[in-house]
Amino acid sequence: MKRRQGWLFFIIFLLTLSVYLLINYPLQLGLDLKGGSQLTLQIIKEEGKVTRDELEAVNSVIDKRVNNLGVSESNLQTLGGDQLILELPGEQNPLVASRVLGKTALLEFRIQKIGTSKELKSLQLQRFNIKELLEQYTSLEKNQYENNFYKTIQANLKEIEQELNFSSTSQDLYGKLIEIKKYIDNEITNLFLKTDLSGKDLINAGRRQEQTNSNWEVLLTFSNSGGDKFAEITKSIAGTDQLLAIILDGESISEASVGSQFANTGITGGSATISGNFSAEKARELEVQLKGGSLPLPIEIVETNTIGALLGSKNIFKSLYAAISGLVFVGIFMIFNYRILGFVSVLSLVLYGFFNLALYSLIPITLTLPGISGLILSIGMAVDANILIFERIREELYNGNSLTRSIDSGFQRANSSIVDGHITTLLSCFVLFLLGTNFVKGFAATLGIGVLTSLFTSLNCSKTILRFFTTYQSLRQKNLYLPKNNFSN
Amino acid sequence: MKLFNIELIKNKRKIIGFSGFLILLSLLGILYSTFNTSYKKPINLGMDFVGGNELRIERVCKGGCSDVSPDSVLENLRRISNNKTFLNNIKLQFQNDNKLISIRSPYLSIEESNNLITNLENIIGPLNYESKDSRLIGPKLGKRLLTNCVTSLLVSLLAISIYITIRFDRKYALFALLALFHDLIIVFGIFSWLGILLSVEVNSLFAVSLLTIAGYSVNDTVVIFDRIRENLRSRKEGFNETIQLSVNESIRRTTFTSITTLIPLLSIMLFGSYSLFWFSLSLSLGIIVGSYSSILLAPSFLLKE
Numbered sequence: 001m002k003r004r005q006g007w008l009f010f011i012i013f014l015l016t017l018s019v020y021l022l023i024n025y026p027l028q029l030g031l032d033l034k035g036g037s038q039l040t041l042q043i044i045k046e047e048g049k050v051t052r053d054e055l056e057a058v059n060s061v062i063d064k065r066v067n068n069l070g071v072s073e074s075n076l077q078t079l080g081g082d083q084l085i086l087e088l089p090g091e092q093n094p095l096v097a098s099r100v101l102g103k104t105a106l107l108e109f110r111i112q113k114i115g116t117s118k119e120l121k122s123l124q125l126q127r128f129n130i131k132e133l134l135e136q137y138t139s140l141e142k143n144q145y146e147n148n149f150y151k152t153i154q155a156n157l158k159e160i161e162q163e164l165n166f167s168s169t170s171q172d173l174y175g176k177l178i179e180i181k182k183y184i185d186n187e188i189t190n191l192f193l194k195t196d197l198s199g200k201d202l203i204n205a206g207r208r209q210e211q212t213n214s215n216w217e218v219l220l221t222f223s224n225s226g227g228d229k230f231a232e233i234t235k236s237i238a239g240t241d242q243l244l245a246i247i248l249d250g251e252s253i254s255e256a257s258v259g260s261q262f263a264n265t266g267i268t269g270g271s272a273t274i275s276g277n278f279s280a281e282k283a284r285e286l287e288v289q290l291k292g293g294s295l296p297l298p299i300e301i302v303e304t305n306t307i308g309a310l311l312g313s314k315n316i317f318k319s320l321y322a323a324i325s326g327l328v329f330v331g332i333f334m335i336f337n338y339r340i341l342g343f344v345s346v347l348s349l350v351l352y353g354f355f356n357l358a359l360y361s362l363i364p365i366t367l368t369l370p371g372i373s374g375l376i377l378s379i380g381m382a383v384d385a386n387i388l389i390f391e392r393i394r395e396e397l398y399n400g401n402s403l404t405r406s407i408d409s410g411f412q413r414a415n416s417s418i419v420d421g422h423i424t425t426l427l428s429c430f431v432l433f434l435l436g437t438n439f440v441k442g443f444a445a446t447l448g449i450g451v452l453t454s455l456f457t458s459l460n461c462s463k464t465i466l467r468f469f470t471t472y473q474s475l476r477q478k479n480l481y482l483p484k485n486n487f488s489n
Numbered sequence: 490m491k492l493f494n495i496e497l498i499k500n501k502r503k504i505i506g507f508s509g510f511l512i513l514l515s516l517l518g519i520l521y522s523t524f525n526t527s528y529k530k531p532i533n534l535g536m537d538f539v540g541g542n543e544l545r546i547e548r549v550c551k552g553g554c555s556d557v558s559p560d561s562v563l564e565n566l567r568r569i570s571n572n573k574t575f576l577n578n579i580k581l582q583f584q585n586d587n588k589l590i591s592i593r594s595p596y597l598s599i600e601e602s603n604n605l606i607t608n609l610e611n612i613i614g615p616l617n618y619e620s621k622d623s624r625l626i627g628p629k630l631g632k633r634l635l636t637n638c639v640t641s642l643l644v645s646l647l648a649i650s651i652y653i654t655i656r657f658d659r660k661y662a663l664f665a666l667l668a669l670f671h672d673l674i675i676v677f678g679i680f681s682w683l684g685i686l687l688s689v690e691v692n693s694l695f696a697v698s699l700l701t702i703a704g705y706s707v708n709d710t711v712v713i714f715d716r717i718r719e720n721l722r723s724r725k726e727g728f729n730e731t732i733q734l735s736v737n738e739s740i741r742r743t744t745f746t747s748i749t750t751l752i753p754l755l756s757i758m759l760f761g762s763y764s765l766f767w768f769s770l771s772l773s774l775g776i777i778v779g780s781y782s783s784i785l786l787a788p789s790f791l792l793k794e
Contacts, residue, residue: 032764035619040630098599302630304599308546310619314762321760326753333749370694373765376757377701377772380750387749388712391742417715420656421708424649428704431645432697435637440697447701 007464015351018358025361030368030442033316035309036089039098042302043082050082050297057296059084064292065100084299085438094304096285104249104298105289107199109233110192112242112255120191120243124255126160127184133157134177185251192245192252195233198294201226205290207283210275216283217275220290227270234258235266246274248286319372326376327353330383338390340480344465345386345458352382352450352457359449371442378450381425385458389414393481403476411463418459422451493740497733501789508671508786511778515678522681532677533684536593537692538635540628542575542602544592547585547620548613554587557613565612570604590616596627638696645700649707657714661791665710668787672706672779673699676771694768702775709746709783713739717788729792736788747780 031038043050043058059078066074066086075087086101088094112120133153150173157176161167166183168176204221222230237244239260246254253276258267278286307315327349334342356375360367393410397403429448433441469475497504519531528534536543548554559581567576579594590609597605602625610616649669653662676699683689717735724731754776757769 042627042630093603095599095603300627300629301599302627304602304623304625306621306623308617308619308621310617311622318760318762322753322756325760326756329752329756330749333752337745369762369765370697370768373757373761373768376753376761377750380746380753381705383749384708384746387742387745391745395738417712420715421711423652424707424711425701425704427648427652428645428700431641431648432700435641435644436697437634437637437693440693443694443697 007460008468011351011461011464015354018354021358021361022354025364027357027361028364028366029312029316030366030371031087031089031305031312032307032369033312033319033367034089035307035312036087037092037094037097037304037306039086039088039094039101039301040079040303041084041086041101041299043084044298044300045082054297055081058299061292061295062086062101062299065288066097068288068291069097069100071097079438083302090309094306096281098301098304100285100288102299102301103289104295105199105292106249106294107202107290108247109195109197109230110189110245110247111195111233111237112192112245114242116191117241120188120255122163123184123188123191126163127181127188129156129160130177130181130184133160134181137174137177188252188255189245189247189250192243192247195229197222197226197229197233199290200293201229202290202293205287207278207280207287209280215275216278216280217273218278218283218286218290220272220274222270222272224270227268230270230272231266231268233266234262235264238262238266246272315369319369319376323372323376323379326379330379334383334386338481340469340475341386341390341393341466344462344469345383345390347465348386348457348462349379349382351461352379352453355453355457356446356450359453360446363449365445365449366442367446368439368442370439371446374443374446375450378447378454381422381451382454382458384421385414385418385454386462388418389458389462397478397481403470403478403481407463407466407470411459415459419455422455425451493737495733495737495740495785497736497785497788498729498792501792504785504789508782511675512671512678515675515681518678518681518685522685526685528684532681533688533690534635535690535692535695536624536626536631538631538638540596540626540631542592542594542597542626543622543624544602544605545589545620545622546606546609547589547617548587549615549617550588556587557583559583562609562612566605566608570608575601597625599625634693638693642696642699642703646703649703653707653711656711661714661718664787664790665707665714667790668710668782669703669706671782671786672702672775675778676702676775679774680771689767691767694765695771698768698771698775701772702779705750705776706779706783709743709779710787713743713783713788717791732788732791736784740784743780743784747776750776 041062043055045054055078059076062084063076066076071088071092073089075089077085079085086097088097133156136149137153154173157173157180160180164180164183164187166180168179168183170176170179201222202220203223203226206219206221207216208219209215210217234244238258239262241257243255243257245252254274274286331342331346331349334345336342338345356378359365365371389410392414393406396406396409401409426448429444429451432444433448436444522533523529523531526533563576563579563581566579570576575594575597579592582591583589584591590613592605594605602623606616606621646669650662650666653665656662657665680689680691680695684691713736716739717732720731720735720738721728726734751773754769754773757765758773761769
């Protein structure tokens with residue numbers, strides 16, 4: 001008896017500890033419960049696997065960009081060797097993040113090939129035209145679609161295609177416009193030769209509004225060696241008709257001539273500005289990308305989940321209803337069938353709930369919807385062990401054994417079945433946790449923890465509580481343990 | 490103590506026949522689904538596995554929400570959207586008295602999805618962004634998730650098989666596994682049929698439910714086989730009679746645990762978030778089929794002629 005009393009105090013101690021933990025370390029809620037966005041970024045590598053170093057490098061660039069964007073409480077983590085997960089809590093629009101993060105931001109400085117001025121001029125003109133068309137297309141009001149505007153755009157597009165000697169393959173007009181613009185960008189880039197100056201030579205980037213108009217420009221600050229390279233390059237083309245192009249991810253964002261006054265020294269001072277008619281937003285995005293450096297490998301945003309805050313709190317309440325009603329009905333079922341034993345299992349279920357939640361906040365486990373369903377499901381599994389034991393106790397009682405003896409051998413004989421039976425569920429959880437996605441991991445973790453906790457509560461806690469009850473003479477009548485009508489069997 | 494009296498020995502043929510019938514029905518569904526549906530897969534794969542865009546958002550309306558026809562909304566969307574290709578394959582529905590809009594379409598970028606929402610607002614009035622539930626999954630990730638789920642299933646089935654073989658002698662292990670595959674095939678088949686008849690799709694949570702069912706079903710069978718082994722050691726009656734007795738002794742326990750597991754699942758289906766509905770349903774089906782196979786099918790295999 002003494003040993004059991006020790007257990008009783010231990011259980012009470014654990015319960016107090018759990019309540020203390022839950023009050024001081026509140027549960028972490030996943031985005032599907034508190035609202036927010038989650039982006040999954042996939043690193044693209046044509047050949048071979050993404051190495052650890054590459055993953056680290058991508059991670060650090062993305063991390064810098066996220067910080068420079070100034071999103072609050074964001075969380076970035078790697079997943080499965082070649083993926084990154086970015087969480088943006090609250091009502092932050094994932095659009096800006098996706099635009100800034102998705103780009104490789106490979107910045108190149110190139111000089112024009114000699115004797116290509118004519119080609120460049122014609123391409124620049126077509127680029128201007130296609131940009132105009134794109135703008136017209138996107139600003140069309142819906143009632144204008146039937147009107148001649150649409151046809152005008154199509155006609156203009158045809159003209160550009162003829163000029164370029166290129167025919168687009170896209171089905172719809174918008175796709176065609178985009179395709180032709182890409183083609184032109186590519187052609188322009190090909191008119192320029194690579195230099196050894198690139199985004200790697202930057203130490204900082206900034207932005208400011210142009211003085212003459214409302215457009216923005218982006219300021220680049222080179223490192224010492226970068227500044228030297230820049231001076232060298234500008235010196236080589238100063239006064240000629242060769243242009244210097246600044247190319248971002250294969251698209252030239254600025255082409256400029258270098259005046260003959262720089263023919264002796266080049267442009268010194270280690271800084272440059274890009275003024276490519278940026279809007280405030282675009283200038284900021286470019287600044288963030290350049291500050292973070294270019295990505296060693298391109299990435300693609302393969303998944304975006306967005307959950308509104310209201311929906312999140314609704315999900316919490318729905319889960320709460322489901323959990324509580326599940327608990328109550330399981331409790332009613334157990335008490336109806338097992339009387340005092342059922343009551344004991346309800347008590348250990350309540351303990352089970354507290355211990356489980358305390359473990360979540362201790363480990364810590366972020367609670368998500370699938371996680372909660374794992375928790376609710378494990379309520380059912382937690383009583384499973386109790387049922388096994390109680391059935392044994394009933395049998396022993398029917399066979400005419402005394403209450404204490406029945407309880408003892410009930411627990412003893414059911415032990416191995418219970419442990420064995422739960423191992424298969426634990427195996428499934430383990431595999432799910434190892435191989436599953438983030439979403440699935442939540443379920444596996446809560447179900448697995450649930451099964452383990454339930455082993456403790458249903459074997460140990462219910463035994464201790466039952467022993468405690470049976471110390472009272474009034475609670476030792478057999479009919480409190482068995483519904484009467486069953487005695488007839 | 491004998492509360493139940495199921496004549497397992499007499500009904501062996503009926504039980505195996507019934508299970509055979511269920512499996513045949515499931516295989517039929519799987520075959521039909523593979524060859525005769527638009528998606529040509531054994532089961533209707535949801536956007537988790539094929540990629541796509543799913544959007545649910547509520548409208549802000551004073552009083553009741555006006556009646557709008559999805560067709561007219563689509564018509565308008567076609568007019569004002571820049572990218573029109575995805576509109577050929579879009580599903581748009583109004584639910585909850587026209588309040589909730591739910592949209593399914595092929596994969597969109599975040600930018601395109603934002604445009605879609607803005608366009609929607611232009612057509613049907615303001616939307617409540619706080620109620621937004623949007624998922625965009627690229628086709629590449631979908632494929633990856635699918636392989637991921639299939640490997641998870643295979644690995645854990647292998648792990649369970651190994652465990653069972655170590656735990657029991659070979660005959661018991663084989664029968665427990667047969668019962669397990671029986672359960673999985675039937676649940677899979679039911680969802681194949683649901684896909685064919687009600688275009689219910691399965692996502693990664695369905696794979697999770699199959700894994701959980703696997704663990705649970707074996708758990709049930711282990712308990713009954715344990716009972717059989719225990720009774721066989723101290724048997725007074727014949728081999729078959731002892732098995733029948735053991736089954737009858739375990740029925741209460743198995744049905745009770747199934748009920749206590751079904752109760753929380755039912756409450757998730759009734760009160761929980763809609764995203765967990767089909768998940769809970771497949772788990773419930775798995776538990777029902779699993780208890781049937783543990784009580785009746787697996788012990789029937791053990792019976793001697």
